Amino acid sequence: GQSLEQPSEVTAVEGAIVQINCTYQTSGFYGLSWYQQHDGGAPTFLSYNALDGLEETGRFSSFLSRSDSYGYLLLQELQMKDSASYFCAVRSSSNTGKLIFGQGTTLQVKP
Amino acid sequence: EAQVTQNPRYLITVTGKKLTVTCSQNMNHEYMSWYRQDPGLGLRQIYYSMNVEVTDKGDVPEGYKVSRKEKRNFPLILELPSPNQTSLYFCASRPGLSTDTQYFGPGTRLTVL
Numbered sequence: 097g098q099s100l101e102q103p104s105e106v107t108a109v110e111g112a113i114v115q116i117n118c119t120y121q122t123s124g125f126y127g128l129s130w131y132q133q134h135d136g137g138a139p140t141f142l143s144y145n146a147l148d149g150l151e152e153t154g155r156f157s158s159f160l161s162r163s164d165s166y167g168y169l170l171l172q173e174l175q176m177k178d179s180a181s182y183f184c185a186v187r188s189s190s191n192t193g194k195l196i197f198g199q200g201t202t203l204q205v206k207p
Numbered sequence: 208e209a210q211v212t213q214n215p216r217y218l219i220t221v222t223g224k225k226l227t228v229t230c231s232q233n234m235n236h237e238y239m240s241w242y243r244q245d246p247g248l249g250l251r252q253i254y255y256s257m258n259v260e261v262t263d264k265g266d267v268p269e270g271y272k273v274s275r276k277e278k279r280n281f282p283l284i285l286e287l288p289s290p291n292q293t294s295l296y297f298c299a300s301r302p303g304l305s306t307d308t309q310y311f312g313p314g315t316r317l318t319v320l
Contacts, residue, residue, distance in 0.1 A: 127307050129307045129308075131309075136314075137313075137314075138297060138311040138312060138313050138314055139250070139297070139309075139311045140311070141308045141309060141310070144306075144307050144308065183249060183250065185250075185307070187307050190304070191304075192255070192257070192263065193238060193255075193257070193301075193303075193304045193307070194252065194255070194265070195240075195252065195307065195309070196252075196266075197242075197249040197250040197251070198249055199247060199248060199249040200249050
């Protein structure tokens with residue numbers, strides 16, 4: 097079957113750095129993306145990696161290693177507003193653009 | 208403002224009473240999807256549409272129907288709702304297959320009694 101594994105919960109303090117890992121097993125791989133969702137809200141797109149390496153967008157970075165079927169989201173200089181759920185998603189088909197989502201990681205940022 | 212809208216935002220209904228959740232986007236996106244979100248299961252795709260009159264099943268299509276008669280609208284239809292369809296539903300759109308950046312609607316919380 098197809099699956100994505102993420103930790104269910106992560107806790108960190110304000111100002112710290114936190115890394116959220118995602119490992120995947122899918123029939124196809126055409127990119128890894130990350131979404132943020134605040135409680136009760138809509139998911140919002142954060143970043144996308146199609147090739148190996150690090151992509152940086154402000155305080156957030158995302159990394160991909162296709163040979164290891166692994167990626168991570170790195171959040172730096174954590175702020176209270178970063179408390180949310182974070183989902184990784186793999187594009188498993190080039191023809192249909194199908195996205196398979198992980199179960200999500202709940203990040204709690206403490207003062 | 209570029210956005211995806213859904214209606215209603217909240218709905219409580221009873222088993223077997225047909226309902227439709229509307230979804231509309233104003234970004235001229237070709238690709239639209241419906242997801243349901245349940246605790247511990249993440250987002251699961253119900254149906255998707257790559258363009259007008261082109262729809263296909265996602266991972267959990269049973270009990271749902273969709274239509275795509277216009278580019279901007281992608282309604283989700285539950286003809287015989289059942290309690291296991293109680294969930295949080297999100298509509299999403301994206302420009303096309305060239306990007307994985309999806310824009311999600313605000314969500315519809317559905318309860319079927």
